[in-house]
Amino acid sequence: MSRLLSLYKSLSDEELNKLRNEIVKSEGVSYLNSKDESFLLNLACAERIEDLDHCAITVTRLGKKCSDPALCNFKDVYSDLKFGILNISKLDFVSKEVDKNIEKMEKLISATSNLYLEYHSLSEMEVAERKLKQWNQNTAMENSNSEVFDQKLAAQRQVVGHFQELSLWSQTFNKAVGLMARIICFVYARICVFFGPYVSVLPPVSTRNVRSRSGPLQNQTLQNNPIPDKPRTKSGPLGKPPKRNLIRFLSRDSNPIEDAPIGVGFGFGFGIGFQENHYYVFGDGKKNKLVQVAPPSTLGGSGLSLRYANVIIQVERYLNSPCSIGDDERENLYQMLPTSLKMSVRSKLRNRWKRRKGEGGESESWEDKSLAEGWREALKGIMGWLAPMAHDTVRWQAERNFERQNFEAKPTVLLLQTFHFSDREKTEAAIAEILVGVSCIFRYENRYFGSSSGSDDDFR
Incomplete structure (x- = not known):
């Protein structure tokens, strides 16, 4: 109820x-x-x-x-x-x-x-x-x-x-x-x-x-x-139903409400599919749950939506914390990343420090507050739209956790608000950017985040 x-x-x-x-x-x-x-x-x-x-x-x-x-x-x-x-x-x-x-x-x-x-x-x-x-x-x-x-x-x-x-x-x-x-x-x-x-x-x-x-x-x-325009169905709408003015209670040999999983909400004869980067509603009786139709190119299809949400929330805590980040915390964050993202972050950091050295940046003080503030301003813009989706992803999971269900009757988060249907490549690029940014901020503020050398060993 x-x-x-x-x-x-x-x-x-x-x-x-x-x-x-x-x-x-x-x-x-x-x-x-x-x-x-x-x-x-x-x-x-x-x-x-x-x-x-x-x-x-x-x-x-x-x-x-x-x-x-x-x-x-x-x-x-x-x-x-x-x-x-x-x-x-x-x-x-x-x-x-x-x-x-x-x-x-x-x-x-x-x-x-x-x-x-x-x-x-x-x-x-x-x-x-x-x-x-x-x-x-x-x-x-x-x-x-x-x-x-x-x-x-x-x-x-x-x-x-x-x-x-x-x-x-x-x-x-x-x-x-x-x-x-x-x-x-x-x-x-x-x-x-x-x-x-x-x-x-x-x-x-x-x-x-x-x-x-x-x-x-x-x-x-x-x-x-x-x-x-209304989205077209794959196989067209259902055939003409019986007289619509009649209120009838049918006796069916097969009851769709019990005999099959309720698919994508449209249930009885309707569903949602994915083809050529486009979702479509179809009426051929095929049913899938909404969470199952995300393609492999999305975070939901890759099984990474909740993990990436936790990474972003953790980074948000680091940015809002005045404390330094120790080796254990850095290692835990690093282990949350898949191999491809680890390599991307390390590559970006390596290139950045090499570029700084080539420009004579090695002689600059790590306490350069203006550089830290510049990175903070840049990350503020990214986190402004990335963090809400991370929190909604965690909330969506919590709201559907049977053990945590309660009597609160508040509107729930929709799956479209989460990372489930998010493009994996775009999301990983954004996460890599904020990880590089927070590493630079902590170095400029002398709050150890990454290796002491400030080069290719960051996030190892």
Whole structure:
């Protein structure tokens, strides 16, 4: 439920405008990933629908425990939405009803979170109670604080009982699953409204049918800017579906929501592929997860996105630290680099020091603050767009780490904001530049970063 609420919030007018006007046009994403706005919005759409598919899988599984036949067959409802059999334009998502469901979910999530916290405190108090009773039995005397402790324990049990009543603990499957099922349909409709101009396989939906808390979805950015041609599919759209005015629940021999991994978000018959430096949406039934379609020329396809993100974050810490960098720290950073990048950095440093010696630079003081400031200013520009992508890469991984999941329902980072689809050659060139720069800064400031000779042994 918290994941679904996070997805709902990520499709608010504010978040969608931020995606269109800030994230897609940010310097790092434009330079390393792509300048093609339509392509980037395709990626964003694919990831959001993939997230929605995962929510739908969970609701489908929980729906089997419901007594409501419509919830028991939610897989068919969701399949009909994705196949275009269930006409979204015929559904009217009343703003007040959607807001009411969202508020209920927020209260249930908050109460459930509080329940777990209070239940943890209760468990600790019950352990203390058993130890206190054991101590009283062994000493054959009553502890003067036992009565006060018993009162606190009874009060804590009442608090736990209160949150049990307010939280998902006491809710029926019909109510909890029903809330999520309605929001899933609404979220899919919101996705279709915003991303429809860029993803040809999405069904058309009128904005008046899909309202948020602030009113109908505001597509002012789409109206004020020309919409590029819709991306072509590899094999064309699906064949003509059954009558769209009919709301039908189909009985299928093969259920796409369970029989195959939900691919690239478009799931049932849709996916994303890569060919000749261009991504495309196709409708031939092939499915891949979004993280699997990055080609070898990208950091995601090379398996280096998280490693390079950690390198950049480490360099950022060095630049912001007033302390010197020792041999162990330098060696750890060096070992994080693949062989090709190690060779590139050493080559750049070797050439730089040779050039300085040829110009008589060996007689200059390493405490030349003006040179250090010049490098800092240069690195500030590079780190200004490189560091945010590094932090977003780490955050993306953390948000999808099952062990770290919590009840926070904040919008999550998109894969297009990370290094996953970044061009490897461009990224490595930028990293090499900042490593050379920070080495020079530390030498000019006499803060040992690299070898003492200041030549080809740097970063060895």
